[in-house]
Amino acid sequence: MKFRNWFLLVLLFLATGINAQIKNPVKFKFTINELGDNQYEAVLNATMESGWHIYSKDLPEDTGIPTSYKVSGKNIELIGKFTETGKKHEEFSEAFGGKIVYYSDAAGFRQKFKLKDGTKPGDVVAEITYQTCDDRVCLAPNTLEFNKQVTPKGTAEEAKTDDKSGLVKDSVQPVIDTLGVVVQNNVPVTQTSKLDPKQLKIKSIDIAHPLTDCGTGSSKISENYWTYLLLGFIGGLIALLTPCVFPMIPLTVSFFTKGNKNPAKGKRDALIYGFFILLIFVLLSVPFHLIDGIAGNIFNEISTNVWLNIIFFIIFIFFAGSFFGYYDITLPSSIANKSSKAEEAGGIIGIFFMALTLVIVSFSCTGPILGSLLGSAITGSANVPMLLTFALGGFGLAWAIVFGLLALFPQALQSLPKSGGWMNTVKVVLGFVELALALKFLSKADLVSKTFLIKRELFIAIWIIVAIGLVIYLFGLIRFPHDDKKPKISITRKILGVLGIGFVIYLIQGLIPAERPKLQLLSGILPPLNVSYFHDEKDGILGMHPEHDFFKAIEIAKKENKPILIDFTGYGCENCRKMEEFVWSQADILPILQNDVVLASLYVDDKEELPEEQKTKIDLGDGQMKKVQTIGDRWSLFQTANFNNNSQPHYVLLTPDGKVINTPVSGYMEKEKFKKFLECGVNYYKQNK
16 A cells, blocks of 8 residues: 555544454455466456455556456466456546546456476466455455466376366465464375474464463453543543633533523533534544454554554644644534534534534644544554544543533533633643654654664653653743733643653653663553663563564473463553563562563564565465465464464463463453462472473
8 A cells, every 4th residue: 555545544543533353355266277278377256245346457546456466386487467357347436536447246367377398287376466445445455375286288297186177276385274284285284293483373272271270360351441431531621621612612501501592492402412522522433443343453553553653653743733833733614614504404403513513613622632542542452443432432421511511500601711821721731742642653663663763761851851841831931823922820830830840850760770660650651671772672671581483482491391481462562561561570570580481472563574484374265375474473373373362461371392371361460460370370380390
């Protein structure tokens, strides 16, 4: 996908905001037709579910992902370029602003070839890259590979064919099936005692039957939805204090309570108005549920993609500039005008469009806050859509409660502070917060790319500079475009300024080298302890040097006769950093990790390419193959196939021969729970080794 399309995707997420099974609406069938005279045709036929389509290879530039079909292999020489068959559709797309060309129901992709040596068989590899869409959403682009062998008639190899066509159905090259079992010509290959690095499913691992049941708890992460509801609620209250919203509160409430001849009806309409505000914000999360249902790993891809994290960094800087008052972020005025006109419908419909108009015209203040909630949710959990629903629900609930209560008790309007320069102060303070949050995304891009340029101390130093800037502003030493020329420094500003000084002092201690981790409040936001000017990232974690290859860890465990602690982690995993800094580092935990286990930290978001000899393919059925190209691909599929879990952190204790000792545990947990898990498994192994 081109940079512009990725950027549009991110903007869509920030402007808008449900958990289903991953869809696969396109099925492929790969065949090879013999044309005679040593010529063949590799044919890939696609059938699509009703309503879905795939794009043509002739799709105009910047209007989607054109289908690409490549054929290669040993003893193969292509004849011309590939062709498409099927009923082609052409229509204008308002979304892309241009013509799109696509196939629905069915399509075929054909590539002619010949054998370089007509007396020897040829291995045919067909690869298709395509994107599937319906009239609402598009799936993430996908690449599949298909393998067959063609054998010319009359050769010694013809006896191996499955029919009179001279074609062998399956490649003789071993592949990995859905569970990772090595198969060859549809027959499982007997596994040797030495583990194959390409093997993703380990036969000895059986999480349903651990060796012992001591020291374990639930292996599921309990998503803290209520935390996100609270964060959204606080964000909604803050947004109410901005100049885009606050002046509208008394006007709106007065409209319902004073402008209506029937006071009871006016209060009822105001409550309905508040409900519609809540409903609109909750509805903003619906597109994320749809996206997640179609491409279940898309949020993980976003949270660990280097370029998208850099884009988030730029967007948050852009948000900060808006809050500082250098420009406004607004939706097109035509949207607000249409919504405002719809209010004339009156009744329930008119009230709904009044609520919608409020949400639209306040976007310049609420957009950056909602964008911050989105960024926090994407980087905070695998279940992004539900977290966003709670966060946006909390945001809308704050508005609904305020408007509803003031409608019931309109006399409270008199106690509200008057509009003034303090509202711009709220916006500027939020601008400094956006600057600080922006660095988090740049740091994550740095970690995932393994450049390690933003050291822990540099991150802290930048936050100190931002915090000092905020303090200077609060005490009136600097001004922004919309500030009063002679601002009055209120008691509230002075109190916030003092708190800012306290935060600066708190941050400074993080610059001082120490044996124990500091800045617990920022754990998971700061770079890891070993990404530091005082330590080298190669020095390991807390002086330990975890093995990053499971198969090497197995060999070490056999030599040292120790159990293996698998730590499924990620460079972008905040809870992983919290566990390392404030649980692993404890005096009664660290010795166990250092002396009693072989620690294997497997990074599921590592984008580094695997060595060629370790790259493999996953058989998805129907001849479709999924490539395992990166280290992260490998350990992510390894975790899913063996432990039926895709969360991080996830901890598993294994014997050197690959048996699960006790039930694995996941997520950030209290020290005592993790200690009980470790001691149980280690003691059991020592007693039974």
